[in-house]
Amino acid sequence: MKFAHKKVIGIFAIVFLFTIACSQVSPTQMSAAGSGSWSSPYTADQAITNQNGSTKSIEGYVVGQPTSASSVITNDFPNDYALALAATPSEANANQMVYVQIPSDYRSSFGPQSNPGLMGEKIKVTGSLSAYFSHPGVKSTSAFELMEEGGTDPTDPPSEPTDPPAYEDYYNAAEGKTGEVLKTALHNIIDDHHTLSYDAVWGALRKTDEDPNNPNNVILLYSGRSQSKTTNGGGVNDWNREHVWAKSHGDFGTAQGPGTDLHHLRPTDVTVNSTRGNLDFDNGGTEQTEAPGNYYDSDSWEPRDEVKGDVARMIFYMDVRYEGDKGEVDLELNNNVNNGSAPYMGKMSVLLEWNEQDPVDAREIRRNNIIFEQYQGNRNPFIDHPEWVEMIW
Template structure:
């Protein structure tokens, strides 16, 4: 009798353990369902296991914005550049998340700074399953949809410039910097005289096609009120041309990606100062501050300035007989081929995101003049990935 009871008890224990195991196995099986199509998307877990560069659709809950490999913020979002998805709306372990790069064309609708109410909502996204922030990710997204509404057409192609950066995918640090240099290197150069007409196009005032907008003052001024007069506009080298002593020679001295129309007097005051916070406000350019060793532009163009400086440090790397321009965290760089202050420029880059005017300007330079782009306008996240 005791032997029978032992057998019954053993059978009961076996059945209990088997049932418990099956009950835990079902969710895992369900989480693996999905073929990566729009109608049958991958789960986040599945997408994390298939980081092979293929284009797939992933579905998950919005749990925050990645700002570093192991950091996801859930409030006070710094910009609209990225979001993190997870299979659970309450997930806090970054290893169970996937980081989604948000192309500029989708940021107004899906960036968390502009749309904080997306937190906790289920989202579908189609893109390339490849590393982002050195973490499993979705890049070059071509479609987004809030599952309970807010759809975009999944057949919409990604922005045409995404393929321009294909050789930089999956890279970070110096490898990314080198890859971007190779992409934007050897651009078509202009003469310094040709820069006048180019700036009349790139910096045209959208509210008045007869005018240009001046960088530091924000003043709208006639396209042809240029030269050396007190209230004329002239050609400002945002990377000060004495930092490396390249002057106005073709190449760095005429590169439209860092040349901007600026009031003559204000340009003179800025001189060859490095960029940093603080100083006295400029009497002719409210919102701009300067002292003996640095210049702080107005808030509306702080990010523009930072991204122009980032571009120069990547475009000119010392090959083909060109200068090697580099960033440092100093001021008073003088004639050395350095520009600062890097930590402040990174702050400005985050503080003042890319806007429509920058995008338009980047496109015009690419299509009409130089044939190269500023990567930090197209992919603002590259700055943190390099520096």
């Protein structure tokens, strides 16, 4: 009987200790794990720990928009391409977030730029548990739903989205790749295209860089000035065609190919263009008086903050597009300045910083679409997928 009495006491002790332990666990830790189905979705934590490419439904609170593997912004969202989910609406640690890719069908309803009021709201999404921005993510998403107060009907998942625009399949061959393998895949995707004659570039720039507030003007890259489309030429206050990857870096001139590729040709003030010359890119120097916010010294040029990312993504495009095949020049990024006539452009470490500091904006997206649809038939992948920059370099 003594033995039985001790056994009962031991059981009560275990129950007591378990009760105390449970009382010290946070509500987040106690949240029920799901199976990954629409009626029993994974938590954000489960999605983070099960990055195996399987298709699952997950739920979580919208806590921002990812711009890199470690950076999530909570306001002034640049686009509708991605959002971050977490187990709690106040989560600020990116390591506790899962990054969600938003397809075109859901951007107007769930994109953070179009729907900033979703911050702190709980949503459910279905997609592939795969890295996005080199971070635990949900890609190839096919269903989104706002979780109403009190929950939703688990037997009524949303209908499948309609077919996305044709270019959504443009990067299929690059999916799941990283490093040099990804770079090669992207090169093969964007390689086959045509470019205009150098004279025809004038007319194209009038469309690609049109001022959204004045269709008679273009926006000049470095100065940001809105100027009449017809004032192009060589005069002091005219605008001309700037090769962002300086044409002397590889000595490709203005021949069709890199010399006329619209993805890196932009309208700029003649004098400002002359000051930039063929300088590499880096921070610092003397401010250019006609284009405040731009700085230069003997070996480098720093563009204004509003276009730093634009410049970086144009340079990344040129590196990937021109790889020396088919008799073309092989252009390569490096971490130097003073590259001269060699087919190199720097400074890589600074360009990588600029890509993060100045995220993709609506004007870049519009420009990319126009070049693809009306002129060259190829896209700048780093505007569509800025996360690929760090996956390659």
